[in-house]
Amino acid sequence: MARAHWGCCPWLVLLCACAWGHTKPVDLGGQDVRNCSTNPPYLPVTVVNTTMSLTALRQQMQTQNLSAYIIPGTDAHMNEYIGQHDERRAWITGFTGSAGTAVVTMKKAAVWTDSRYWTQAERQMDCNWELHKEVGTTPIVTWLLTEIPAGGRVGFDPFLLSIDTWESYDLALQGSNRQLVSITTNLVDLVWGSERPPVPNQPIYALQEAFTGSTWQEKVSGVRSQMQKHQKVPTAVLLSALEETAWLFNLRASDIPYNPFFYSYTLLTDSSIRLFANKSRFSSETLSYLNSSCTGPMCVQIEDYSQVRDSIQAYSLGDVRIWIGTSYTMYGIYEMIPKEKLVTDTYSPVMMTKAVKNSKEQALLKASHVRDAVAVIRYLVWLEKNVPKGTVDEFSGAEIVDKFRGEEQFSSGPSFETISASGLNAALAHYSPTKELNRKLSSDEMYLLDSGGQYWDGTTDITRTVHWGTPSAFQKEAYTRVLIGNIDLSRLIFPAATSGRMVEAFARRALWDAGLNYGHGTGHGIGNFLCVHEWPVGFQSNNIAMAKGMFTSIASLCLPEPGYYKDGEFGIRLEDVALVVEAKTKYPGSYLTFEVVSFVPYDRNLIDVSLLSPEHLQYLNRYYQTIREKVGPELQRRQLLEEFEWLQQHTEPLAARAPDTASWASVLVVSTLAILGWSV
């Protein structure tokens, strides 16, 4: 996917004004929304009656002597995808959008969400709930100050507020005579009771050695070595993000949609390793793999997930310093550690180490991309044959590509919800079709596929936009300018340790030239059977500097506003995954560039070759040659001969067209004049 990405880590959504959540707005059919101003109110059938649960919640609030209770939409690990049993805000409000915070007082209840979800909220919430069309903590606090009396107590679950969010509430309430009260028992859970979906309990398994870059022992030693080298010599690292624990121990499970993780924390000290998770989920082999029966520095002691606060508190009594990544640690952990015993960085050493893939991890990720290309090419070939029949819609198409990916070796499902969008739907940044609501694919429209797979060896993410008929000149121009953006950034040579934000404009220049642009980010890190949006790599201002061995997606796009351009009802996005590699420069120096590892050709039907420079053509033809070399033999080995033929056709070298632009003409005139006698 090609968004200003929150990685596995939606905590960063909070930092970015142009953030877009993952879950699509649910189209519930036109404007059939509630009307609370009539008597009785008009409520569509999609509304959830929340009167009883709100009454029960207020009883719980009274028990705790609270004037208000905050119900965020997050979970305790800032996961990008939220498990059903963590959908507290959705359950109490009825509103299922991926972004939004609810606050309940003794008299009122309100939800704050952004413009993507306003209609959805009016379709799903009953009249117990006010809808506030703002984001951030400031409007919530402003509302609270008018709604609750001086001396009032505002309760919250400390595991559902990030450190930053808690600080912004705390700062805004300072001096207001209202008190923030951390309550570890979630009050919504108490009301939800037995209806609440259970916490996942599938086995937690170790990856086969063939799919890991290092053993967990090597990783543990590496992190400890970083602890010793750190200026403040922390005695422990606390890992809050599920991907951190999964990476460190090479363990996986399926607790979270699209992410192969399990609910856990890790407290890695200089002399012990404590993994907080449900012990019954480990097989005896896995327990043995973790050395869980001993207590030495290389033995993983498994403690119950629910013990993490108590264990941290007990550990904090000693002469210790606990290192945390502040971007994704929740206040519930943070408040247990005395400030003088905290060592804080934006990202933990596990996040920083994980960002740079070693040579085995690089090879694994590349291999997964070859098989992923096979699946996508199979789908494109299938579309070419079936779209003209009029039998394919966005949803059935998405099912087919998911099926083809599922047939690839080591497949473990999609890495995010497939975006399969035809015509004007492709202009909606994060549209995904449903069985009920979708659009038929047609040779008269562009089609955008943004999808990826989880494989034991790697996570993939690729976007291609295609047109099977006769695209308009504007469509071709927009597509080609998007393509030039991808090429210009992919082939850029830049000094080592350059930040992505310093160079991402190269992906935009060709669009800017024509007065086009996009409001999204230009790419994101990606993991080895981990997150499809893996922080902290990418092109945003809060991403870390580029280094050899990182993988990032490179995506540029063009989403003309429907109705704004005569023939602008489409969306174009091209996205590839690339490895950061050393660049050989004419003069010596430490320079980097990108090596694209996504291997699906672009749609030559949409390329206006006259817009490409010789350098663009050279790059593209070299890339096509690489695709042939990487994917061709795999298709042949698998007897996918039709696909092999398609690949050969679609990777034929593109030829330069005679320049026909005014600029060339004028240069030629000048050249002629110069040849006629002027000195140069």
Place this chain on the structure above:
Amino acid sequence: MARAHWGCCPWLVLLCACAWGHTKPVDLGGQDVRNCSTNPPYLPVTVVNTTMSLTALRQQMQTQNLSAYIIPGTDAHMNEYIGQHDERRAWITGFTGSAGTAVVTMKKAAVWTDSRYWTQAERQMDCNWELHKEVGTTPIVTWLLTEIPAGGRVGFDPFLLSIDTWESYDLALQGSNRQLVSITTNLVDLVWGSERPPVPNQPIYALQEAFTGSTWQEKVSGVRSQMQKHQKVPTAVLLSALEETAWLFNLRASDIPYNPFFYSYTLLTDSSIRLFANKSRFSSETLSYLNSSCTGPMCVQIEDYSQVRDSIQAYSLGDVRIWIGTSYTMYGIYEMIPKEKLVTDTYSPVMMTKAVKNSKEQALLKASHVRDAVAVIRYLVWLEKNVPKGTVDEFSGAEIVDKFRGEEQFSSGPSFETISASGLNAALAHYSPTKELNRKLSSDEMYLLDSGGQYWDGTTDITRTVHWGTPSAFQKEAYTRVLIGNIDLSRLIFPAATSGRMVEAFARRALWDAGLNYGHGTGHGIGNFLCVHEWPVGFQSNNIAMAKGMFTSIASLCLPEPGYYKDGEFGIRLEDVALVVEAKTKYPGSYLTFEVVSFVPYDRNLIDVSLLSPEHLQYLNRYYQTIREKVGPELQRRQLLEEFEWLQQHTEPLAARAPDTASWASVLVVSTLAILGWSV
């Protein structure tokens, strides 16, 4: 000049790791430095004996019961250039470098400065002084904690510490049982006594209306209107930067080298205007121009410069809110205003307004650049004739270009110390020659001229690098890549409100491609007879977003490390001033680009045309056409016929050369193959 610039505002030096001060390192002849480890110590003749003044300073410190006294190198307005009477650190230490802080305790004295000045410091300081080779407040505080006893008082002049610097001292000393003590009477001044150079006292004059973009009354009304629109509705704006007061009232003087300013503050309230300056410096006409005899909201009351603290304190007693620009306001002002009465922004509304030139200011600045081009072209023609004779050196050359500028209409001297550097000296970023130490210009070496003028209508800054003989292939390549960088950034089309830092890599790409780069910034704002380095416009991370009507310099450079490349003993820099203008794009949108207003052709002897794309050539030839149109008639009008002839020759359109790179060849092969039958 083309540095990571501190504008008139060296306060920003503190923010940037790659900062370079303005004053050149004084080459005092090889390695003849002090040796304090021998007995008696070895002291070169360049050393200043500071024993008596240090003794006198310590007596003053005792009177104030101080354990230490901090002596920064700044003045009270964060001026880029410091008046002689403000050279306190230079006077007390003997060390005259432009960057460095001294601290004196009862037993020791020490200076902290960066690597540019280490040798100079060892040549100028006697053995009373330790030299510390670090920057920033942290090492100073670390040293203080070991040198002064618990309970010790650390004195400082609050007018010489910015808010940020004071905060970093304050934070570092918190809990250490050492106290920061603000002492408004400068102790060095007390010791300096009658030897201290007098404060300038030349007349302060009003600019003629022909040279101003708006009357001071219009500017005052505009600022008041911004006060009313500000969320916090400040009742006053306090102006600390000399350029703010100069701009607001269209007043100028010559207190500061290269900057036409005078020592002053302004307190502009909703109902009054107070200008703090020496009243005797205003003529009766200027007093009348300022309406200084009345007391209404449009009358400028002149109060003595020394009264500013008392006046602010008195004003702060009321129900007021005072708006300041925190980047350049000193602690001596800041500490007088109760925190709840402060309205803080990085830059004052005067700084923000001044950054966008209105159409008259644009026309004035452009006109000054046409005359400036005449002076530079006269110099280049003069060099072409005189360098081969072997009679020109860097210093005498600089005198000539300064002389030619001085002969231009409305000239008011150079806008900074002329950088005139031949051969390897051009690789030193901020080298300026002296009468004693300079290098002869030669047809065998490159020559770099970075210089500018102050004119009543505008301030200029231009850099050209030339070679009169046969440049090496590396020199031509490096020059051409630098030129491509300037062109690529100058012709970039980008969305309105893009930050310079987002696009400055376009000035580097062509250098990066070959493994070359530069450690400097890529340009800076510039004023109308104001600062040559005018904040907050530019390409650094602390610059504000680009807007129509701003002027910025665009500079890329290449300074190969001497000895690193076989033939790398040179420095290349090209710098032009450009106006930010609206761009017309094919599809509608709010886009900007640059219009270059420096009108001196590049050295075609150094351009490798084969590296230029058709777009580069088209841009260059259009630029040359503009130079002919703008400067040609001016040269003819002035009967500068030799210069006119030179201009025609040097602006002849450049012709495309046949492509000879491998990339073209391969594309052509591909094209041929394609033409032979492959589909595209």
